[in-house]
Amino acid sequence: MNHISDWEKASAQAVLPRHLGIIMDGNGRWAKKRGLPRTAGHTAGAANFKKITRYCASIGIPYLTVYAFSTENWKRPSDEIQALMGIFKQYLEEALRDFLNENIRVRFIGDVSVFEGNLRELITRTEEVSADKTGMVLNIAMNYGGRAELTHAVRLLAEQVKQSSLLPEQITEEMISQHLYTAGQPDPDLILRPSGEYRISNFLLWQSAYAEYIIMDKLWPDFTTNDLDSALWEFSNRNRRFGGI
DSSP states (O other): OOOOSOHHHHTTTOOOOSEEEEEOOOHHHHHHHTTOOHHHHHHHHHHHHHHHHHHHHHHTOSEEEEEEEEGGGGGSOHHHHHHHHHHHHHHHHHHHHTGGGSSEEEEEESOGGGSOHHHHHHHHHHHHHHTTOOSEEEEEEEEEOHHHHHHHHHHHHHHHHHTTSSOGGGOOHHHHHHTSTTTTSOOOSEEEEETSOOOOTTSSTTTTTTOEEEEESSOGGGOOHHHHHHHHHHHHTSOOOTTOO
């Protein structure tokens, strides 16, 4: 089966990932192909993010993590960064107005302390308003990097060692997991990367140790729910051995 137009018809035979990660890649190239500024690609990508998020929630995926802005993205031109910040603000304002009527809990992972005050306030407000939701958990990775996340976790554990509340030999893999931004959540089972690029790009490095990866040659603004259905069906037919036989 190469394609599914209606996921619900196939869900009885398929296995959904508990945690899906998406590297939303290709906005700039999408705009360039159309002779548009890169900011137009980011706007189109943001609109598609809303559509895919709602679809993931509707089919019953418990956790979704999307890569919105990495620690490396600060290297981009200043006008593009400013445009991205404006798009983030617009999304959060819209979310507070209508998106949060849906049963989705929104969390932000990454070091959001670097953003300007108005954006930080919107981030905090969005998390607070959605905190009691019982449906899908949506993690939005902003100013996120897997190495930075691991560094942050190690520093927290080192502080406990410094205060003599923890011995170095007592540190376990589980403890490290508990000090990551995704503490308390299952590790991602599936990570999707539209755009055809074969890179991890510093995304969920610790958590994705046994995740399945699917690369799709489709720029993010063009990525559809049917594309997602196809990826989910491929995932459900993979044999996950977790290092065993």
